Amino acid sequence: MVIDASGFARAGQTLDGRIETQRLVRLCQDLPESQSGEIRWQVQGRFDAPSGQAWLDIEAQGDVQVVCQRCLEPFGLTLRVSRTLGLVDTQAQLDAMDALETEGRGPEIEYLVAERDLDVLGLVEDELILAMPYAPRHDVCPGDGNLPEPSRRSSPFAVLKDLGKN
Numbered sequence: 001m002v003i004d005a006s007g008f009a010r011a012g013q014t015l016d017g018r019i020e021t022q023r024l025v026r027l028c029q030d031l032p033e034s035q036s037g038e039i040r041w042q043v044q045g046r047f048d049a050p051s052g053q054a055w056l057d058i059e060a061q062g063d064v065q066v067v068c069q070r071c072l073e074p075f076g077l078t079l080r081v082s083r084t085l086g087l088v089d090t091q092a093q094l095d096a097m098d099a100l101e102t103e104g105r106g107p108e109i110e111y112l113v114a115e116r117d118l119d120v121l122g123l124v125e126d127e128l129i130l131a132m133p134y135a136p137r138h139d140v141c142p143g144d145g146n147l148p149e150p151s152r153r154s155s156p157f158a159v160l161k162d163l164g165k166n
């Protein structure tokens, strides 16, 4: 599914849909194989005529199975994306915006080069990947509280658990 990003935004168009989580292969590459959920997504274009600035508003929400980095058991996590990207015409403009932002002088907005054949689902997937926690964990691990402390320490996964705490 591709759009002309600039034309899409100027026309104020909207695209939405649902996709099975498992079809987002980049998102799922380091996740458990059993991905039964789906992602709902929407991309909406906006154009501010006075400034000539075009925007894409990206919303997505859905469930992914992840591995808890504390107890190493899989669990379902709800990912939510709500993000606005400003469109620029060229990579050079994008680099200039990024440089300003790095110097702390630019607006805290992410920009995107307005491709004529922008892959909408690829864009949604990029944002989902960014929304993914670096080290997902249960709020309370299912094993907590009923596992005696000594056996937890002797677990071969203890080292991994400790790594996950950082």
Ligand SMILES: [Zn+2]
Residues within 6 Å of the ligand: 068, 069, 070, 071, 072, 073, 137, 138, 140, 141, 142
């Ligand atoms: Zn856990």
